[in-house]
Amino acid sequence: MVMKPKNVMIVEVGPRDGLQNEPNLIKTEVKEQFIKKLWASGIQEMELTSFVSPKWVPQMADSKEIVEKNSTNSGRKIVLVPNLKGVQLADDANATELAFFIGVSDTFNKKNINRSTNEALMELLPLIKQLKEQKKWLRICISTAFYCPYEGKIDPNNVLSLCQKFIQYGVDDISVADTIGMANPQEVAFLFSLLKEAFPSTTFSAHFHDTRGMALSNIYTALQAGITRFDCSAGGLGGCPFAKGATGNVATEDALTLFESLGIETGIDINKLFQAIDLLAPHLSSPILSKNYLLYSRQKSTV
Ligand code: HMG
Numbered sequence: 001m002v003m004k005p006k007n008v009m010i011v012e013v014g015p016r017d018g019l020q021n022e023p024n025l026i027k028t029e030v031k032e033q034f035i036k037k038l039w040a041s042g043i044q045e046m047e048l049t050s051f052v053s054p055k056w057v058p059q060m061a062d063s064k065e066i067v068e069k070n071s072t073n074s075g076r077k078i079v080l081v082p083n084l085k086g087v088q089l090a091d092d093a094n095a096t097e098l099a100f101f102i103g104v105s106d107t108f109n110k111k112n113i114n115r116s117t118n119e120a121l122m123e124l125l126p127l128i129k130q131l132k133e134q135k136k137w138l139r140i141c142i143s144t145a146f147y148c149p150y151e152g153k154i155d156p157n158n159v160l161s162l163c164q165k166f167i168q169y170g171v172d173d174i175s176v177a178d179t180i181g182m183a184n185p186q187e188v189a190f191l192f193s194l195l196k197e198a199f200p201s202t203t204f205s206a207h208f209h210d211t212r213g214m215a216l217s218n219i220y221t222a223l224q225a226g227i228t229r230f231d232c233s234a235g236g237l238g239g240c241p242f243a244k245g246a247t248g249n250v251a252t253e254d255a256l257t258l259f260e261s262l263g264i265e266t267g268i269d270i271n272k273l274f275q276a277i278d279l280l281a282p283h284l285s286s287p288i289l290s291k292n293y294l295l296y297s298r299q300k301s302t303v
C-alpha cells in the first residue's frame with residue numbers, strides 16, 4: 001500500500017543547521033531578513049538558532065538577537081540547546097520551544113558536546129523532566145541514528161533505547177538524523193518502522209543530510225513508514241562542524257518539489273522560498289547547488 005498523507009510539515013532548519021557550518025560570518029541583519037522571507041514563504045516551524053558556545057560555533061553568537069527579533073511571529077520558533085547553560089540563555093531571550101541534541105555514538109558526543117553519551121544524559125534527562133513539568137514544547141534531535149563518522153554503522157536498537165529515555169518524559173518531537181548522509185532507503189524503512197511500532201503515539205521527524213544524494217529517496221521511504229515531518233534547509237545548506245564529512249541538509253526546495261509532484265500539501269510557496277535564498281546567497285562562501293534552485297536561477301537568467 002502506498003502511503004500518501006494529505007499534507008506534511010516541513011521544519012525549516014536553514015537558519016540553524018544551514019548556517020552553523022558556514023565559514024563566512026553572516027551579519028545578524030542578513031539572517032533576520034532571510035528568516036523573515038522564510039516565514040513569508042509559508043514555513044510554519046523553524047529552527048532559528050542555537051544557544052551553544054560561541055567559541056565552538058561562532059556563527060550562532062547572535063542567538064539572543066535572532067530570537068528577540070522573531071518574538072511576535074506566530075510560527076513555531078525552535079532553538080537548539082546543549083545543556084543547562086543553553087536553557088538559561090534561551091530563557092533569558094524568552095525562547096519558548098527548545099530542541100536538545102544528542103548522538104547515539106559516544107565518540108560523536110565527545111566531539112560535538114565534549115561529553116560522553118552517559119554524561120550528557122545525566123545532565124539532560126532531569127532538565128527535560130523539569131521542563132516538561134513546566135509544559136515547555138521540547139524536541140530531541142537524535143544524531144548519528146544510522147552512521148557515525150567515527151564509529152561506523154549504528155545499531156537501530158541503540159537508537160530505540162535512546163529515544164525511550166526521552167519518550168518517558170513526554171517530549172513533543174523526536175528528530176531522527178542521518179548526520180552524515182550515509183543511510184539508504186532500506187535502513188530508513190527499517191529504523192522508522194521499528195520506532196513507529198515501538199512508540200506508536202510519539203511524533204517523529206526525519207532529518208536527512210544529502211551527502212550522497214540519497215535524501216529524497218530517504219524522505220519518500222520515511223513517508224511510506226508513516227513519517228510526516230521533515231527537517232529541510234533552504235538552499236540545501238548545512239552540516240555539523242563536529243561530524244567529519246557531513247554536508248548540507250536536503251534542500252527545502254527539492255523536498256517541496258517532491259511533495260508537490262506527489263500531490264502532498266506543505267503550505268509553502270516555492271517562489272517565495274527562492275526569494276529567501278536569493279537574499280542569502282551573495283553572503284555565502286560557496287554557491288547554492290540544489291537542483292531546483294539551479295533550475296530556477298537558469299530560468300530567471302533567460303527571461
Ligand atoms: P564545554 O567547553 O565542554 O563547556 O562545551 P563547559 O561546560 O566546560 O563550559 C566552558 C565554557 O563554555 C564556560 O564559559 C561556559 O559558561 C560556556 P567560560 O567560563 O569559559 O567563560 N558554555 C556556554 N556558553 C554558551 N552557551 C552554552 C554554553 N555551555 C557552556 N550553551 C558545549 C560544551 C556543549 C557548550 C560545547 O561543546 C558546544 O557549544 N558545542 C556545540 C555543538 C554544536 O553546536 N553542534 C552543532 C549542533 S548539533 C547538529 O548539528 C546535529 C543536528 O543537526 C542533527 C544531525 O544532523 O545529526 C541537530
Ligand code: MG
Pocket residue numbers: 017177179207209238239240249
Ligand atoms: Mg543536522
